[in-house]
Amino acid sequence: MDTQYSNSETGDAAITSGKNISAWLATLEEPIAYETLQENIDTDILVIGGGIAGLTTAYYLAKEGRKVVLIEDGFVGSGETGRTTAHITCALDDLYMEIEKLFDEKTAQLAANSHTAAIEWIANTVKLNNIDCDFKRVDGYLFLHPTDNKETLDDEYAATKRAGLLTEMHSTIPGIAAEEGQHCIKYPQQAQFHILKYLKGLAKAFTEHEGKIYTKTRAENISTKGATANGFEITAQHIVVATNTPINDWVTIHTKQWPYRTYVIAAKVPKNSLPFALWWDTGDNDSKWVSKPYHYVRLQPLDDDYDLLISGGEDHRTGQADTEGINEEDRYDRLITWTKKRFPMVNDIAYKWSGQVMEPVDALAYIGKNPGDENVYIITGDSGNGMTHGTLGGLIIKDIITGKENPWIEIYSPSRISIKATGSYLKEVGNMTAQYADWFKDGDVKNIHDLKPGEGGIVSHGFKKIAAYCDEENMLHTCTAVCPHLGAILQWNAEEKTFDCPMHGSRFTTEGVVMNGPAITDLKKILIVEEEKVMVNTKEKDYYI
Ligand SMILES: Cc1cc2nc3c(=O)[nH]c(=O)nc-3n(C[C@H](O)[C@H](O)[C@H](O)COP(=O)(O)OP(=O)(O)OC[C@H]3O[C@@H](n4cnc5c(N)ncnc54)[C@H](O)[C@@H]3O)c2cc1C
Numbered sequence: 112m113d114t115q116y117s118n119s120e121t122g123d124a125a126i127t128s129g130k131n132i133s134a135w136l137a138t139l140e141e142p143i144a145y146e147t148l149q150e151n152i153d154t155d156i157l158v159i160g161g162g163i164a165g166l167t168t169a170y171y172l173a174k175e176g177r178k179v180v181l182i183e184d185g186f187v188g189s190g191e192t193g194r195t196t197a198h199i200t201c202a203l204d205d206l207y208m209e210i211e212k213l214f215d216e217k218t219a220q221l222a223a224n225s226h227t228a229a230i231e232w233i234a235n236t237v238k239l240n241n242i243d244c245d246f247k248r249v250d251g252y253l254f255l256h257p258t259d260n261k262e263t264l265d266d267e268y269a270a271t272k273r274a275g276l277l278t279e280m281h282s283t284i285p286g287i288a289a290e291e292g293q294h295c296i297k298y299p300q301q302a303q304f305h306i307l308k309y310l311k312g313l314a315k316a317f318t319e320h321e322g323k324i325y326t327k328t329r330a331e332n333i334s335t336k337g338a339t340a341n342g343f344e345i346t347a348q349h350i351v352v353a354t355n356t357p358i359n360d361w362v363t364i365h366t367k368q369w370p371y372r373t374y375v376i377a378a379k380v381p382k383n384s385l386p387f388a389l390w391w392d393t394g395d396n397d398s399k400w401v402s403k404p405y406h407y408v409r410l411q412p413l414d415d416d417y418d419l420l421i422s423g424g425e426d427h428r429t430g431q432a433d434t435e436g437i438n439e440e441d442r443y444d445r446l447i448t449w450t451k452k453r454f455p456m457v458n459d460i461a462y463k464w465s466g467q468v469m470e471p472v473d474a475l476a477y478i479g480k481n482p483g484d485e486n487v488y489i490i491t492g493d494s495g496n497g498m499t500h501g502t503l504g505g506l507i508i509k510d511i512i513t514g515k516e517n518p519w520i521e522i523y524s525p526s527r528i529s530i531k532a533t534g535s536y537l538k539e540v541g542n543m544t545a546q547y548a549d550w551f552k553d554g555d556v557k558n559i560h561d562l563k564p565g566e567g568g569i570v571s572h573g574f575k576k577i578a579a580y581c582d583e584e585n586m587l588h589t590c591t592a593v594c595p596h597l598g599a600i601l602q603w604n605a606e607e608k609t610f611d612c613p614m615h616g617s618r619f620t621t622e623g624v625v626m627n628g629p630a631i632t633d634l635k636k637i638l639i640v641e642e643e644k645v646m647v648n649t650k651e652k653d654y655y656i
């Protein structure tokens with residue numbers, strides 16, 4: 112399967128948000144496609160985004176008898192959901208002891224209870240709709256990263272108990288001989304699935320409840336009345352923006368969450384050489400990032416002879432891989448080394464890909480009414496727990512819209528204020544502000560003509576910054592490197608071949624088409640006419656800058 116990027120003008124759409132193809136996409140027969148919107152429509156509920164958050168919300172509301180339309184820019188699962196590793200767990204990557212510190216014991220209990228309910232909801236939905244998606248109940252094991260102290264495990268174990276989870280402390284870690292002598296916390300009855308097979312089944316179930324899906328249909332002009340898409344109007348009573356990061360809000364939420372890039376490898380391992388389980392370490396305490404990178408590993412059935420071992424980690428703030436002196440390619444090498452040490456049966460790497468996660472300032476996703484709006488809802492900030500957070504998005508928003516009580520509305524409210532997160536907040540805001548210094552730095556490519564086929568980068572031209580890419584036919588594609596959201600300078604992502612914004616995570620194809628918000632417009636094209644002159648190419652005319 113080859114990657115195409117989204118392009119609103121040509122009608123092409125993305126099957127995934129980067130060049131590398133995930134194991135899920137590679138093992139799916141074809142993209143999950145529906146018809147494209149070709150008329151004005153009116154509906155009760157408009158859901159924007161066909162990832163796990165949008166589709167769960169759409170399905171659940173349709174199941175309740177509501178008239179629901181879901182529109183998706185690419186195909187179902189072509190966003191970060193198609194690039195996940197699909198651990199379905201109540202073990203939160205920000206740890207329960209942190210939630211207790213940031214909020215209180217009661218909030219940690221509600222969080223534990225909500226993620227456990229999300230796992231149950233997925234299990235029941237798979238069963239109810241007979242979704243063939245390799246859903247499996249597995250146990251999860253949390254163990255110490257070498258930079259961490261034993262107290263972290265003890266404290267987290269105590270916090271999970273206070274939160275009401277049925278965790279156990281064990282003195283060995285099943286499946287990982289190299290961690291001999293290490294304790295771990297066992298989280299029983301977690302789960303895993305093939306995410307795109309799940310979405311395919313959920314989409315089918317949604318349409319069986321009279322739901323409508325339009326793919327290759329890009330929402331614009333989102334308001335309290337609806338949105339436009341592909342030049343048509345969609346009017347709705349309720350609008351759910353499930354675009355991973357909101358594209359209806361310019362600032363508020365984007366100062367409460369930060370984009371991180373995370374890396375995955377998948378390797379064939381002989382069948383029965385490992386137990387099916389989820390494994391996580393507690394994260395690198397020496398890391399410079401606020402959200403400490405941790406490793407996450409699981410097994411996925413592949414064929415009669417092999418399973419796939421899927422291992423992730425090596426995260427960094429989006430667009431800032433090089434600030435630790437470790438570029439994107441080296442991060443895969445580090446991940447492979449780490450994985451082989453713990454799982455020596457790993458040999459050939461079958462797939463590798465990366466994706467983006469939104470890390471909230473206070474560990475909990477933002478789900479509910481968009482601040483200031485009565486009928487516009489958002490689901491975002493789901494960090495490395497997007498399978499359950501995305502599912503909770505559906506559970507909570509369904510209850511808000513249908514007027515039912517829900518115990519989790521308050522803790523996930525996008526309008527909440529977390530005073531105790533100030534230290535992390537200031538550090539991330541400092542990082543954000545520091546990105547404006549890129550305006551005064553040279554680009555990473557000295558001369559645009561140095562770019563070889565398949566290479567891209569940022570070129571300085573006086574005070575101007577150009578996002579340049581040389582395609583496989585040796586043609587140069589040039590756009591402004593200034594992010595249309597709030598003006599940060601984009602960075603070249605050599606692994607996924609995209610231009611990524613280090614500020615709030617907007618991402619663009621090699622041709623400048625926006626693939627991730629909060630930016631909502633494409634990059635302006637720049638045409639190089641001769642060595643010393645640069646032109647902006649608009650739809651109407653070309654002119655010098
Ligand atoms: C490498 C990686 C590993 C992960 N591992 C796990 C894990 O093991 N467990 C876990 O729980 N979570 C994990 N996560 C997190 C989880 O995958 C995500 O949080 C989750 O998939 C996000 O789902 P979503 O529906 O919010 O967003 P998305 O899947 O990104 O869906 C948003 C959709 O909106 C569409 N869209 C955007 N703009 C528009 C527009 N203008 N009009 C129409 N459509 C639009 C996009 O095309 C996209 O399909 C991982 C993430 C990554 C990247």
Ligand code: FES
Nearest residue numbers: 594596597612615
């Ligand atoms: S995403 Fe906000 S400035 Fe680029």
